[in-house]
Amino acid sequence: MVSAPRRTTTPRTEEPPGALEDLLTVREFEARARRILDPVHYDYIAGGARDEVTVRANEAGFARLSLLPRVLGGTAERDSAVSILGTRASMPVLVSPTAFHRLVCAEGEIATGRAAARADTILIASMASTVAIREVAAAARAAATDRDPALWFQLYLQPDPQDTLALVRRAAAAGCTALVVTVDSPVLGVNERNVRNRFHDLPPGLACENLRNLRGDEPDTVRRIGMSPELNWDDVDRLRAHTKLPVLLKGVLHPEDARIAVDRGVDGLLLSNHGGRQLDTVPATIELLPEFAAVAGRKVPVLLDGGVRRGTDVVKALALGATAVGIGRPLVWGLAVAGEEGALRVLELLRAELDHTLALCGARGVKDLTPDLVRSAQAGAR
Numbered sequence: 001m002v003s004a005p006r007r008t009t010t011p012r013t014e015e016p017p018g019a020l021e022d023l024l025t026v027r028e029f030e031a032r033a034r035r036i037l038d039p040v041h042y043d044y045i046a047g048g049a050r051d052e053v054t055v056r057a058n059e060a061g062f063a064r065l066s067l068l069p070r071v072l073g074g075t076a077e078r079d080s081a082v083s084i085l086g087t088r089a090s091m092p093v094l095v096s097p098t099a100f101h102r103l104v105c106a107e108g109e110i111a112t113g114r115a116a117a118r119a120d121t122i123l124i125a126s127m128a129s130t131v132a133i134r135e136v137a138a139a140a141r142a143a144a145t146d147r148d149p150a151l152w153f154q155l156y157l158q159p160d161p162q163d164t165l166a167l168v169r170r171a172a173a174a175g176c177t178a179l180v181v182t183v184d185s186p187v188l189g190v191n192e193r194n195v196r197n198r199f200h201d202l203p204p205g206l207a208c209e210n211l212r213n214l215r216g217d218e219p220d221t222v223r224r225i226g227m228s229p230e231l232n233w234d235d236v237d238r239l240r241a242h243t244k245l246p247v248l249l250k251g252v253l254h255p256e257d258a259r260i261a262v263d264r265g266v267d268g269l270l271l272s273n274h275g276g277r278q279l280d281t282v283p284a285t286i287e288l289l290p291e292f293a294a295v296a297g298r299k300v301p302v303l304l305d306g307g308v309r310r311g312t313d314v315v316k317a318l319a320l321g322a323t324a325v326g327i328g329r330p331l332v333w334g335l336a337v338a339g340e341e342g343a344l345r346v347l348e349l350l351r352a353e354l355d356h357t358l359a360l361c362g363a364r365g366v367k368d369l370t371p372d373l374v375r376s377a378q379a380g381a382r
């Protein structure tokens, strides 16, 4: 595994290899990925629930905000490193959990693990990975020789609690340093593109490798992951009682639920609407962030994902109280275009844009970002 070639290209590409350096933005990565990928797989990744109102809202939410820079207070070197619940990252841009990386790149999550480790940032590995967490961790460790790779594990609480505990054991044994429990999926959202495309199964040979030999193990269906509409707060407490790892909740949207989570002792929140893939017409995450920061921000770290495409988006989220942001689709576009190198390039683009934005804002680092740097653009000024 260690000696596997770093560069992977998707077999379907008919383009000249095209220097990665020609792709200057996350949006250009998406456009290239769209040309390369099987349209059914592109739709699975790009799509969201129902009318995709929330998919659009996430990006539009950032676009509606303006930045108001300070002057004459900057430095030549800016500090972007963050530490979240004991895990260090060189920048506040993390990899949010996304499923099925082998759909877009032969190495799958091995490439992702290496890219995140080389970028020195946190990978939140999805429970629905097509490579087992143990192997992802080994690849990340080999790519980041001078430090422990920053690896967290995302899971859905399983209908059978024994399965949940088995997953937690696998994640802990692999060296994951936090658990991210996704709570916005009592049932799966409906991506009508998938329905139209009849995309219901992983292609032969691909499976959710973390689920091998669990009680719920069944044949390879895409939607094999068990969802449990009857879960409640006590189930989260039970999980916390079973692990020493910090537990974050992903997908809390109501500020009252954020308050309950903090009161119950949850260690952190990832403010996320699942990239608009669960309940359609929920607000953009960036719109909810100020309220979340007020309710929870002083007590636990608040992370955010959904629609982050530019360094300016990162700065807006941090200024409004996020400790870090996650990217979902952009990382997958990077993988689709050029495997590990593509994913790394997406992360490095965002790092460079973030640093440039900090400089233009007169900030010495991410700690200088405060809510006064963000204004709501005037109504109608879109």
Ligand SMILES: Cc1cc2nc3c(=O)[nH]c(=O)nc-3n(C[C@H](O)[C@H](O)[C@H](O)COP(=O)(O)O)c2cc1C
Pocket: 044, 045, 046, 058, 096, 097, 098, 099, 126, 127, 128, 154, 182, 250, 272, 273, 274, 275, 276, 277, 305, 306, 307, 308, 326, 327, 328, 329, 330, 332
């Ligand atoms: C293809 C795809 C697969 C995803 N799989 C998961 C998953 O397995 N678990 C999870 O909690 N969230 C999953 N998500 C949601 C992401 O973690 C994240 O919340 C979302 O993609 C962020 O929005 P963005 O894509 O605009 O960056 C997935 C998103 C996409 C696009």
Ligand SMILES: O=C(O)C(=O)c1ccccc1
Pocket: 099, 128, 222, 223, 224, 225, 274, 277
């Ligand atoms: O596609 C998704 O957004 C997702 O979260 C998921 C859930 C179950 C299996 C695979 C992916």
